[in-house]
Amino acid sequence: MRPTKNICCIGAGYVGGPTMSVIAQKNPSIKVTCVDLNESRIKAWNNENLDNLPIYEPGLAEVVAEARGRNLFFSTDVDKAIDEADMIFISVNTPTKTYGEGKGMAADLKYIELCARQIARVATNDKIIVEKSTLPVRTAEAVKSILDHTGNGVNFQILSNPEFLAEGTAIQDLQNADRVLIGGENTEDGKLAMQELVNIYASWLPKDRILTTNVWSSELSKLVANAFLAQRVSSINAISELCEVTEADVQEVAKAIGKDSRIGPKFLNASVGFGGSCFQKDILNLVYISKSLGLNEVADYWEQVIIMNDHQKNRFARKIVKTLYNTVADKKIAFLGWAFKKDTNDTRESAAIYIAEKLLHEQANITIYDPKVKEHQIFSDLEYLGTLDPEIIKQRVRVVNDPYLAMDQAHAIAILTEWDEFITYDWRRVYDKMVKPAFVFDGRGITDGLNLEKYDFQVFRLGKSITTNKG
Numbered sequence: 264m265r266p267t268k269n270i271c272c273i274g275a276g277y278v279g280g281p282t283m284s285v286i287a288q289k290n291p292s293i294k295v296t297c298v299d300l301n302e303s304r305i306k307a308w309n310n311e312n313l314d315n316l317p318i319y320e321p322g323l324a325e326v327v328a329e330a331r332g333r334n335l336f337f338s339t340d341v342d343k344a345i346d347e348a349d350m351i352f353i354s355v356n357t358p359t360k361t362y363g364e365g366k367g368m369a370a371d372l373k374y375i376e377l378c379a380r381q382i383a384r385v386a387t388n389d390k391i392i393v394e395k396s397t398l399p400v401r402t403a404e405a406v407k408s409i410l411d412h413t414g415n416g417v418n419f420q421i422l423s424n425p426e427f428l429a430e431g432t433a434i435q436d437l438q439n440a441d442r443v444l445i446g447g448e449n450t451e452d453g454k455l456a457m458q459e460l461v462n463i464y465a466s467w468l469p470k471d472r473i474l475t476t477n478v479w480s481s482e483l484s485k486l487v488a489n490a491f492l493a494q495r496v497s498s499i500n501a502i503s504e505l506c507e508v509t510e511a512d513v514q515e516v517a518k519a520i521g522k523d524s525r526i527g528p529k530f531l532n533a534s535v536g537f538g539g540s541c542f543q544k545d546i547l548n549l550v551y552i553s554k555s556l557g558l559n560e561v562a563d564y565w566e567q568v569i570i571m572n573d574h575q576k577n578r579f580a581r582k583i584v585k586t587l588y589n590t591v592a593d594k595k596i597a598f599l600g601w602a603f604k605k606d607t608n609d610t611r612e613s614a615a616i617y618i619a620e621k622l623l624h625e626q627a628n629i630t631i632y633d634p635k636v637k638e639h640q641i642f643s644d645l646e647y648l649g650t651l652d653p654e655i656i657k658q659r660v661r662v663v664n665d666p667y668l669a670m671d672q673a674h675a676i677a678i679l680t681e682w683d684e685f686i687t688y689d690w691r692r693v694y695d696k697m698v699k700p701a702f703v704f705d706g707r708g709i710t711d712g713l714n715l716e717k718y719d720f721q722v723f724r725l726g727k728s729i730t731t732n733k734g
Contacts, residue, residue, distance in 0.1 A: 265349060265389075266349075266459070267293060267349045267350045267391070267459050267462075267463065268292075268293060268294065268349060269293070269294045269296070269347050269348045269349050269350075270283070270286065270293055270294070270295045270296070270348060270349070270350045270351075270352065270463075271296050271297075271298060271344040271345055271347070271348035271350070271351045271352070272295070272296070272297045272298065272351075272352040272354055272395070273298055273299075273341065273344075273345075273351065273352065273353050273354065273355060273378050273381075274297075274298075274299060274352075274353065274354035274355040274356070274395075274396070275297045275298065275299035275301070275304055275305060275308055275317075275337060276299075276304075276318075276354065276355075276356065277318055277430065277433075277540065277609060278354045278395060278396070278426050278428065279297055279299075279352065279354035279395065280297060280308065280316075280317070280318055280323075281318065281320055281323055281326075281428070281433045281434060281437060282352070282354070282395065282426065282428075282437060283295050283297045283335065283352070284323065284326045284327050284330060284331075284335060285326055285434065285437040285438060286463060287330040287333075287334050287335035288326050288329055288330045288335075289438075289466050289467040290334075290463055290466050291330075291333065291334055292334070293334060293463070294334050294336070294347075295330075295334060295335050295336070296336045296337075296338055296344040296347075296348070297335075297336070297337050297338075298337075298338050298339065298340065298341045298344045299337075299339065300339060300341065301339075302339055304317050305337050305338060305339050308327075308337035309331075309337050313327060313328055318608065318609075319606075319607060319608040319635045320430070320431070320433050320434055320606075320607065321431070321432070321434065321435075321606055322434035322435065323433070323434055326434060341381065342381075342385050345381065345382055345385040345386060346385050346386070346387065348390060349390065349391065350390065350391040350392075350393060350459065350460070350463075351382060351390055351391070351392050351393065352393045352395045352424075353375060353378050353379075353392065353393065353394055353395060353396055353406075354395040354396055355374040355375065355378055355396055356374055356396070357370045357371060357372060357374065357375060357396045357544075358370070358371050358544065359371065359543075359544050359547055359548075365551050365555075367547070368547040368548070368550055368551035368554075369547075369548065369551040370544070370548050370551075372402065372405075375396060375402065375406065376405075376409065379392075379405075379406045379409040379410055380409060380413060382410065382414075382419075383409060383410045383413040383414035383415070384413070384414075386414060386415060386417050386419075387415055387417065388417055389417050389418040389419070389420075390417065390419055390420075391419075391420050391422060391456045391459060391460070392406065392410070392419055392420070392421050392422065393422045393423075393424045393460065394406070394421070394422065394423045394424065394425075394482070395424055395425070395426060402482060403421045403422075403423055403446075403478045403479075403482065404478075406421055407419065407421045418452070420447065420448070420452055420453060420455075420456035421447070421448075421478065422445055422446060422447045422456055422457060422460055422478070423444075423445070423446035423447070423478045423481035423482050424443070424444065424445050424446075424460060424481070425444055425481060425482070425484065425485030426485075427440070427441070427442070427444075427485070427488060430539060430603075430604065430606075430607040430609050431604055431605055431606030431607045432606070438467065440464075440468055440472060441472065442472050442473070442474055443464045443468060443472060443473045443474065444474050444476065444481050444484055444485075445457050445460050445461060445464075445473065445474070445475050445476070445481065446475070446476045446477055446478040446479070446480060446481025446482065447475065447477070447478060448477075448478065449477060457475050461473050461475065485545070486545045486546075486548055486549050486552075487549070489541050489542050489545040489546070490545060490546050490549055490565055490568070492530055492542065493537055493542040493543075493545075493546055493568050493572070494565075494568050495529075495530040495531065496530055496534070496536075496537045496542075496572070497537075497567075497568045497569075497571035497572050497575075498571075499513065499517055499530075499531045499532070499533050500533055500534065500536065500571060500572070500575045500725075501571055502516060502517075502533070502726070503533035503575075503725045503726035504575075504578065504726075506726040506727065507725075507726060507727065507728060510728055511726075512726065512727055513533045513725065513726025513727065514533070514708065514711070514726065514727075516726075517531040517532065517533070532707075532708055533708060533725045533726040534575075534614075534706060534707055534708065534725065535575060535576060535579045535614040535618070535679060535706030535707065535725065536572045536573075536575040536576045536579075536614040537572055537603075537612075537614075538603030538604070538610075538611065538612040538613040538614050539603045539604065539609065539611060539612055539613075540609065540611040540612065542612075543569060543572070543612050544612075546565050546566075546568055546569055547569065549562075549565050550562045550565050550566045550569075553565070573617075575614075575725075576614050576617045576618055576621075577617075577621065579614075579618060579677075579704065579706055579725070580617075580618045580621035580622060581621075582704065582723060583596065583618075583622065583675060583677060583702075583704055584621075584622070584625055586675075586702060586704075586721075586723065587674060587675060587702065590625070591622055591625045591626070591627035591674070591675075592625060592626040592627070593626060593627075593628060594627055594628065594674040594675070594698075595627075595628045595629075595630060595672055595673045595674055595698075596622055596627050596628065596629050596630075596673065596674065596675050596676075596677060597629075597630050597631075597632070597669045597670045597673040597675070597676045597677070598615060598618075598619065598629055598630070598631040598632070598633075598669070598677050598679055599632060599633075599666065599669070599670075599676060599677070599678045599679065599680070599682070599685050600615060600632075600633050600678060600679040600680020600681070600682055600685070600707075601613060601615045601616075601631055601633040601636045601640075601641055601644075601679070601680065602615075602633055602635060602636050602680050603615075603680070604680065604681065605680055605681045605682045605683065607635070608635040608636050608637075608640075610636055610640055610641070610644050613644070613679075613680075614679060614706065615631075615679040615680070616644045616645065616648070618677065618679065618706075619631075619645060619660070620645070620648055620650060620651060623645075623651055623655060623656070623659055623660070624650075624651075626659070627659065628659050628660075628661075629659060629660050629661070630660075630661045630662075630663060630668075630669045630670075630673070631660065631661070631662045631663070631669065632662075632663055632664070632665070632666045632668075632669035633680065633682075634682055634684060638662040641660070641662050642656060642657075642660070642662075645660065666684075666685075666688060667688075667692065667693065667696070670693050670696065670697060671696045671697075672696065672697065672698060673697050673698065674697070674698045674702065675701075675702040675703070675704060676693075676697075676701075676702070676703045676704065677704045677706060678703070678704065678705045678706055678707050678709060678710065679706050679707065680707065681707035681708075681709050685709060686709055686710070686712070686713060690713060690715055690718055690720075691718055694718040694719065694720060699719075700719075700721050701718075701719070701720050701721065702720070702721050702722075702723070703715055703720050703721070703722045703723070704722075704723045705722060705723065705724045705725070706725065708724065708725065708726075710722060710724065711724070
């Protein structure tokens with residue numbers, strides 16, 4: 264097997280773009296080409312102004328600036344990149360199916376199959392194919408079948424290399440990964456292919472962090488990792504509701520249990536619910552796989568994590584309505600944050616989308632401020648739901664670039680992303696401009712140190728009783 268000199272990545276999104284940028288940065292002798300059929304996305308990756316990259320991720324612009332044009336390239340010429348590559352990463356979207364068998368649970372693999380067929384059509388020499396997308400167990404088997412039966416007689420080795428990136432810290436996670444997982448066949452060629460990928464990561468990571476397994480263990484590990492993390496979020500969120508009716512403090516409970524070394528403190532912050540592209544999708548995938556194999560109790564167990572997450576979002580929206588005297592009709596609700604977490608512009612499955620949906624059904628007027636999410640993305644998110652009249656969205660939703668404008672004359676503020684800048688605001692100024700009584704619904708636990716009650720705010724914090732300061 265020849266040494267890898269050319270890498271192609273199909274898909275220039277939240278995984279492919281940053282991953283290939285770091286691989287190129289750390290392997291200057293390897294040409295890395297990231298391809299995508301989305302012309303506007305590739306144009307943004309090639310934009311001279313690094314502030315206009317299609318993805319906001321701390322540290323990404325600096326990595327792109329170092330490698331782009333040297334050995335990192337972004338292109339829409341997919342066939343050319345496939346033809347030249349020794350190793351091809353598949354990093355395309357695998358959304359939850361919205362049709363047919365498995366609707367609402369199973370991963371939609373049509374883009375994976377299209378990639379496999381395109382590779383088979385174009386490739387004229389042996390190649391290593393790396394699954395980077397999140398996939399169901401045994402997808403590699405299907406990819407290999409397509410390549411072997413529709414290709415030009417060349418040899419393909421299929422590897423699984425799942426990503427374990429957290430958006431907002433993706434560059435740090437890539438440059439200082441806890442572990443890299445590589446799954447391949449237990450054959451001579453399979454071991455050689457795995458070693459090629461090991462060598463690429465070993466250019467900057469200690470080899471003891473690079474784990475090799477069989478393909479199936481690698482594919483399942485990705486789903487299980489996200490399921491375990493999401494489970495912790497839903498667990499502490501379930502306890503937050505219990506705390507509210509028992510006058511316990513969820514942060515104190517989280518701190519107490521987090522001191523137990525068997526549990527640890529991470530992912531124990533009560534919130535309005537998890538979002539992002541992976542947690543819900545991967546758990547639903549796990550549920551579907553379990554059900555399809557007749558493991559109904561296993562499926563029910565993991566499905567409860569999703570049910571709890573949906574419940575947390577729904578009850579947060581209901582709390583706003585109930586607190587505002589059982590009606591938000593024609594009242595202004597200010598949203599601080601739209602991204603599913605801070606330090607990213609990714610809005611996929613953001614809790615804010617679903618809380619907005621509930622409040623719009625109650626005829627609220629919503630003004631939104633997020634420092635990194637663009638107006639067109641917010642409207643696209645709401646329209647994609649398919650449950651709201653587009654005209655109602657246009658009439659009742661406003662996106663602004665000034666947080667004080669968002670909160671001006673608002674009946675209530677909902678904090679839905681934990682952006683650091685939110686705690687730096689002049690909250691006396693905010694209070695003076697709001698309709699009284701002035702309500703704050705903190706869905707991210709960032710207002711504890713602000714003592715907003717001293718300004719006479721009425722504050723609802725998850726996992727705590729609502730507090731009122733009469734001044």
